[in-house]
Amino acid sequence: MIQGTIFLVTIVLMAVVVGVFVFIAINAGKESVDYGPVQAKAFGIRTGLFWVIVVAGVLITVITTLDLPYAATRGDVAEGAVKVQVDGRQWLWTLSQDSATADDTVVFEVTAGDVNHGLGVYDPNMRLLGQTQAMPGYVNSLQLTLREPGTYKLLCLEYCGTAHHAMMSNFEVTAHPDHASATITQGRDGA
């Protein structure tokens, strides 16, 4: 679950910032020392810090942009993908089909008929798997592999007026016939 990683990285980095500020705050009111040497030392540290940030930034940029969610919109659709046309209007989703089989790769081809909406696909545990904007006159294709069987929810993630929060639809993902027995076996093993 990507949210877990995001949260962890955020907390660690925020904690570093907190730590630095607390350290400086504790030392601020202490007996004053000459500014010259403090500055010289601080600027030395900063040069190192700058390069660490630059190198880390370049690495992270390269790694995180290798796999962008835009491929399907640019026509690069996975083989055998199930296409679902999605049309958002105040305040309901119209779907060309509202079910798929577990492990299917589904391409949601998303547009809107009136105002801007946003399609957010939530898994059966109400975790957001991915999203794209639904805009009149444009089609954004969101490609997701739905692994877990169950009832997925499609929420509107762009504010679209008075019933924005009520614009929810279900999307059923049924167990894969080949995997069904496997799941049962697993269950039996676990029992």
Place this chain on the structure above:
Amino acid sequence: MSEATISPLPTSARAGVLTYLAISALVFVLMMALGVLMRVGQADWLWMPPDIFYQVMTAHGAGMVGISGLAGSAVMWYFLRRYVDLTVGILWTNLALFLLGVVLILGGIFVGGFAGGWTFLFPLPSHGMGAWGNVGAACYLLGLMSIGVGFLLLYLDAARAIISRFGSLAKGLGWPHLFGRGEGEPPPPTVVASTMVLIINTAGITAGAVVLVLILVNLFVPTFAVDPLLTKNLIYFFGHVFINATIYQAVIAVYEILPTYTKRPWPSSRVFLAAWTASTIMVMSVYPHHLLMDFVMPTWALIIGQVVSYLSGIPILIVTAYNALTNVYRSGMRWDIVSGLLFLSIFGWGVGIVPAIIDGTIAVNNVMHNTMWVPGHVHTYLIVGLVAMLFGFMYHVAGQNGATKTIDKVAFWVYAAAGMAFSFMFLLSGYASVPRRFAEHLPEWVEYSASSSVFGALVLLAAVVFAVRFLTSLKTARTT
């Protein structure tokens, strides 16, 4: 500039700055109350009809952004006039247009029913579905226009004054010293920051005015075709620049006031100038990070959005925040409510951009965009950053340096702790995929809003203390 050499504020200029700040203090408190109301509604402690919730949300967003602009411009004006010759009449004209705008916006929302969100994404203004009509929408949009025109005048006046004193805007940014061997001293930090702000805000407000006209015409002549993706680009360019400019104006207070506590200089070094020039370019080119989920946008634009989001952390964290920390470290400075709030504000800014920058990553944005993660980082650097800076400035203007009372101390710690906790609850909700801008929450999301309401109310209480302390000490306000 040492206090002794500053010329006294003309009476009308002093009254102008104090009026800006008094209105800001009141509006911040009022808008925070609306914020608490929303959280209480989401917590199911109070049933609010959705149309009312979204009106409140629109008012809170537009009101907070607008008043931050007003208060930020007061900081800039107050210090910039020490170096250049600003027109007092324009200061008052801006205020008049601002108040006219406020009346139109409040009328559009609470009488006209407009609830299109402060970002008024096209074509929602013309699709109220009965909740509002074209007149309500037009009032709201004209109100924004009025406020924009006022600010444009203020920034053009600042541009004129800087050019006549320093020769050009490039010189105001210190380019001769940054790129070559400029003669004499580089312009002081206040001038550099003001030049940056007037450049970006003139561009931002112009884009905003263009899109407002497009939408207004379309409202009454629907055959006048407007492209939703184009308007979205213009709106986010304007919105991103304007809200960022508020903090780039307010930080002038830190540059000017903190050194008087540490007795250490904060000059326009080369690194400082480079940081501000870089920020000028980055604030204007980073806005595509609001469009990362518009898959039809060109890939290069979206990658620029991610890369510039990362880069924009450098000047803030390792120049502005780093310089502040270096300036303060072992300086023997006196802690009081002014230095405390200013120090807190740099912390709030620095810590708040962490989740913001992370959200600028396309892969992250795919699961965090328009979730509570966004109000999470926004409120961290606006409550604990920007607004702390502004209240610190108010205490300073009110001459309360060194006169810190127990109630100030209590309010400070409540504000800092509750501000962080309140924002953190948003981040936690974002982690749990709770969408933003939902009038009604699913049962499993309600607990986040409940504790959040308590923290929000504490922030509000502390802000009431700050506001009252400022308003009741106007008599002792500075005359320079």
